[in-house]
Amino acid sequence: MKLQEFRSKEILARHGVPLLEGETSTTPEEASAAAERIGGPVVVKAQVLVGGRGKAGGVKLASTPEEAREKAREIIGLDIKGTTVKTVLIAPAADIAHEYYLGLILDRASKAVTVIASADGGVEIEETAKTNPDAILRLPLHPLIGLQEHEVRRTSFFLGIPAELRKDFASVLRGLFAAFVESDADLAEVNPLVVTDDGELLALDAKIVLDDSALPRHADLEAMRDLDEEEPSEIAAREAGISFIKLDGSIGCMVNGAGLAMTTMDLVKLAGGEPANFLDIGGGAKAERVAAAFKIILDDENVKAILINIFGGITRGDEVARGIVEARSHLTRDVPMVVRIVGTNSDEAKPILAEANLITADSLDDAAAKAVAAAGGAA
Amino acid sequence: MSILVNGDTRLLVQGITGREGEFHSTAMLEYGTNIVAGATPGKGGQSALDGRVPVFDTVANAVAQTGANATCIFVPAAFAPDAMLEAADANVPLVICITEGVPALDMLRVYHVLRAKGTRLIGPNCPGLTSVDEAKVGIIPGNIHTRGPVGLVSRSGTLTYEVVQAMTDAGMGQSTCVGIGGDPIIGTSFIDILDMFNQDDQTEAIVMIGEIGGEEEEKAAAFCAREVRKPMAAFIAGRTAPPGRRMGHAGAIISGGAGTAESKRTALEEAGIRVADSPSRIPQLLRDAGVR
Numbered sequence: 001m002k003l004q005e006f007r008s009k010e011i012l013a014r015h016g017v018p019l020l021e022g023e024t025s026t027t028p029e030e031a032s033a034a035a036e037r038i039g040g041p042v043v044v045k046a047q048v049l050v051g052g053r054g055k056a057g058g059v060k061l062a063s064t065p066e067e068a069r070e071k072a073r074e075i076i077g078l079d080i081k082g083t084t085v086k087t088v089l090i091a092p093a094a095d096i097a098h099e100y101y102l103g104l105i106l107d108r109a110s111k112a113v114t115v116i117a118s119a120d121g122g123v124e125i126e127e128t129a130k131t132n133p134d135a136i137l138r139l140p141l142h143p144l145i146g147l148q149e150h151e152v153r154r155t156s157f158f159l160g161i162p163a164e165l166r167k168d169f170a171s172v173l174r175g176l177f178a179a180f181v182e183s184d185a186d187l188a189e190v191n192p193l194v195v196t197d198d199g200e201l202l203a204l205d206a207k208i209v210l211d212d213s214a215l216p217r218h219a220d221l222e223a224m225r226d227l228d229e230e231e232p233s234e235i236a237a238r239e240a241g242i243s244f245i246k247l248d249g250s251i252g253c254m255v256n257g258a259g260l261a262m263t264t265m266d267l268v269k270l271a272g273g274e275p276a277n278f279l280d281i282g283g284g285a286k287a288e289r290v291a292a293a294f295k296i297i298l299d300d301e302n303v304k305a306i307l308i309n310i311f312g313g314i315t316r317g318d319e320v321a322r323g324i325v326e327a328r329s330h331l332t333r334d335v336p337m338v339v340r341i342v343g344t345n346s347d348e349a350k351p352i353l354a355e356a357n358l359i360t361a362d363s364l365d366d367a368a369a370k371a372v373a374a375a376g377g378a379a
Numbered sequence: 380m381s382i383l384v385n386g387d388t389r390l391l392v393q394g395i396t397g398r399e400g401e402f403h404s405t406a407m408l409e410y411g412t413n414i415v416a417g418a419t420p421g422k423g424g425q426s427a428l429d430g431r432v433p434v435f436d437t438v439a440n441a442v443a444q445t446g447a448n449a450t451c452i453f454v455p456a457a458f459a460p461d462a463m464l465e466a467a468d469a470n471v472p473l474v475i476c477i478t479e480g481v482p483a484l485d486m487l488r489v490y491h492v493l494r495a496k497g498t499r500l501i502g503p504n505c506p507g508l509t510s511v512d513e514a515k516v517g518i519i520p521g522n523i524h525t526r527g528p529v530g531l532v533s534r535s536g537t538l539t540y541e542v543v544q545a546m547t548d549a550g551m552g553q554s555t556c557v558g559i560g561g562d563p564i565i566g567t568s569f570i571d572i573l574d575m576f577n578q579d580d581q582t583e584a585i586v587m588i589g590e591i592g593g594e595e596e597e598k599a600a601a602f603c604a605r606e607v608r609k610p611m612a613a614f615i616a617g618r619t620a621p622p623g624r625r626m627g628h629a630g631a632i633i634s635g636g637a638g639t640a641e642s643k644r645t646a647l648e649e650a651g652i653r654v655a656d657s658p659s660r661i662p663q664l665l666r667d668a669g670v671r
Contacts, residue, residue, distance in 0.1 A: 143487045243627040260541055263541070363659055
């Protein structure tokens with residue numbers, strides 16, 4: 001789960017990372033009042049989870065409270081890559097003398113929390129990795145003892161942090177590491193970390209991405225979830241215990257297992273169609289889950305057909321078939337459905353599906369082709 | 380021969396008295412797996428699976444009493460890291476963790492402790508493994524297999540069943556099928572299993588099932604080009620997955636342009652491995668590669 005900038009800063013500030021926290025506002029009036037309280041020039045920053053908000057006009061400088069009101073009016077309601085801005089952060093403006101990138105990631109290759117640092121701040125690290133890979137330090141930390149002082153020093157010297165700021169830099173990196181571990185993050189980055197004209201070291205922007213598997217033990221962080229930025233259908237799916245991602249195609253997919261769900265989407269595409277979603281219904285394919293999945297898929301007006309692919313395995317195919325027929329009878333909107341059930345008792349499933357006028361298929365290739373045809377042919 | 384588990388495997392099940400543990404242990408027993416013990420804290424002295432398996436409070440006790448040499452873990456995510464550490468501490472050489480949703484930072488510590496100890500960990504978030512007609516450990520349905528010369532390794536669960544079923548339907552049997560797990564931090568990599576298959580006399584050909592996220596498939600491709608002379612076929616799931624989104628599995632995410640299905644496919648093909656467009660085409664690709 002991604003956290004908004006102001007949430008990420010809240011967490012980093014708690015761990016002693018020097019930054020200018022600012023205030024959030026949802027109206028131009030609040031923005032102007034916040035600027036008044038802060039005093040001096042401020043930056044008005046759109047709080048959205050998508051990248052590239054600066055280029056999209058979501059970050060603007062304002063020298064007076066009046067100007068802050070105007071900039072906030074321009075930014076609130078702005079559409080940035082499909083997300084409408086609802087909240088802005090009003091933060092004191094800083095005069096930047098130098099910018100750095102500093103991040104921690106959970107690196108699957110080295111199986112360690114890894115420091116990523118670059119003296120090219122303010123640009124995306126992926127960009128630096130492409131254009132100037134030698135300018136990046138990658139420092140895997142010991143998984144059992146964590147960040148050590150020599151690693152802090154090494155990062156500091158690599159970046160060329162001025163001597164008088166090395167102590168401050170140590171508190172930034174130590175604070176970032178503590179925040180990472182304590183919140184069970186996948187990624188925690190400060191970009192840019194700046195030295196101001198006054199010789200202060202400050203985290204100007206921050207981003208934390210949390211490990212979804214660890215969220216059950218962090219109720220306080222779960223409460224920071226920004227429901228405004230999630231598809232309503234994805235929120236409903238999460239509440240029903242279904243793994244779901246909305247896409248743009250016309251063929252709804254309901255599958256058990258994530259790998260098979262991805263494969264089903266791939267085969268829809270291979271058959272000339274476009275998948276409308278990724279949906280993993282989980283183990284067992286129980287009737288109430290199937291019903292919830294139908295509703296989530298059919299709430300998408302683009303869906304013209306549904307492909308249901310269940311590998312029964314230990315689950316009995318006839319039970320799954322009855323669950324599908326039962327759930328379908330309660331639907332308010334109906335579209336053609338192609339059902340493929342494989343595994344235990346799949347033969348017993350067939351008459352149940354046929355009687356309910358569902359299109360059946362034996363192979364996954366065949367099921368994908370039939371679903372594409374049922375949705376009105378290849379795109 | 381097969382890899383990792385066989386008729387000599389003496390299996391312990393941690394969490395045998397839970398709903399999932401009991402259900403799947405029954406299926407394992409019916410398949411012919413030698414389950415010698417269960418472990419559930421507080422239920423030591425009882426028995427599980429209709430009196431067929433003794434239950435112990437601790438793994439150490441279970442090992443001392445029964446000589447268990449492998450364990451399968453079905454405990455909830457919050458307790459799974461501790462269960463893996465307990466098994467390693469009791470010197471169980473092979474740990475298979477089925478549990479999904481283990482926090483990644485916990486897994487980092489467990490991974491490194493088990494590695495230092497020399498414990499072989501499969502998973503977590505995996506379906507387990509089956510050495511066909513010898514032993515089944517985990518949740519892979521037993522009835523989809525037929526015995527034969529092809530080894531299979533996969534990051535997925537039901538997609539693995541799909542491929543195994545396609546091979547069985549085509550009359551192409553398997554030696555051992557291993558699900559290594561869909562999490563970012565897992566105990567055993569593609570390369571580890573490919574190396575075992577490469578050295579296993581009974582395995583004459585290898586199927587590898589990958590998906591988006593990470594660079595393990597690319598590394599495996601380089602390993603195969605260098606080391607493996609057995610015929611191979613592969614499938615990569617997630618060609619239609621949008622970047623930046625986690626596709627169900629915690630590890631299945633395309634980040635910063637890396638980890639795409641296309642990059643994995645290219646790496647495999649450059650290593651001379653045939654990559655199928657659909658799971659159903661894997662048996663034919665193996666035949667093309669010379670498997671009878």
